[in-house]
Amino acid sequence: MTGTLIQIWFMPRVVTQTRLLLVFSVINWILVFSLEAFVFPYQSKNLPTSCALPTSTSCFTYSATGRTYYLSAILSGVVVGVGILAIWLHGRFLPDDIRVSKSHSLLQYLNIPHLRMLATSLRGCCIPHNDDVLVDDGLLIMKNVLRISATCMTRLNNVQYEIIYRYLPRPVKPLFSKEVGTFLVFHFDKETGRITHRSSYKWLTDVGIDDSSMTHWRAGFHY
Incomplete structure (x- = not known):
């Protein structure tokens, strides 16, 4: 979704800095995967709770869910924002190496x-x-x-x-x-x-x- 969101931001222009799109997409994936797989699970502990249905056999409540469920989305949004800024700066301050004539x-x-x-x-x-x-x-x-x-x-x-x-x-x-x-x-x-x-x-x-x-x-x- 990183590349898609960055592309939506620059619509109706197409983002041609595909290497930057790849870099920020990989960074975002690694960041979210690391948080969800190796950080957040170890911050939570099972809390005693009762099941809503008498027939339920496994009901869990985790202590850290209330403060961690939105962090991945926020950090992912920050990466997207930095990606948008990087692409804008690249296009703004790095001049085109070829001039296309108006008669093209x-x-x-x-x-x-x-x-x-x-x-x-x-x-x-x-x-x-x-x-x-x-x-x-x-x-x-x-x-x-x-x-x-x-x-x-x-x-x-x-x-x-x-x-x-x-x-x-x-x-x-x-x-x-x-x-x-x-x-x-x-x-x-x-x-x-x-x-x-x-x-x-x-x-x-x-x-x-x-x-x-x-x-x-x-x-x-x-x-």
């Missing part, structure tokens, strides 16, 4: 002046490529969109069908495509990789999903 197709597609409106930091999600900048496809997840092939991207709720289709036996794929029907896709220019402003409804068999297109899950938006 992703910025024009989203109608935003800078990618910082979409991500907390550009480090790690933008890389130089020849005379261009590649922007990670995953940033569009915050806009409920994901790229599925070299020429198409679609809404996240359609990706489940794409994943199933990708791993079906070849003879079954046309039947599955027919059962799913057409769905909305947004187009890329095949030559330049730019996001176009065109969209259409296509069958799964027509969006360019094949074995070689798996590389585009790790590719980026050009120009």
Whole structure:
């Protein structure tokens, strides 16, 4: 939940400092586990008590429960707060190592002046490529969109069908495509990789999903 809570705090931007998310998630897990497994149990003693039901055979009341049941939540919240502060400081004072031009197709597609409106930091999600900048496809997840092939991207709720289709036996794929029907896709220019402003409804068999297109899950938006 640590990473989820930190991500919720920064909505609608995606937290791209994944290493920091991992560090604070591990710290939080170790802290809570240690308290609940090795600290709190040894602070409690069984108190004499009577069972609410005559048929009950094992009723326990612990002496420290009243003052320890909320401590894990408080300390976990403190770790989340420190994580939020660390990510904010990292994004605020560590400058981006790559500048993305305002003419980039992703910025024009989203109608935003800078990618910082979409991500907390550009480090790690933008890389130089020849005379261009590649922007990670995953940033569009915050806009409920994901790229599925070299020429198409679609809404996240359609990706489940794409994943199933990708791993079906070849003879079954046309039947599955027919059962799913057409769905909305947004187009890329095949030559330049730019996001176009065109969209259409296509069958799964027509969006360019094949074995070689798996590389585009790790590719980026050009120009």
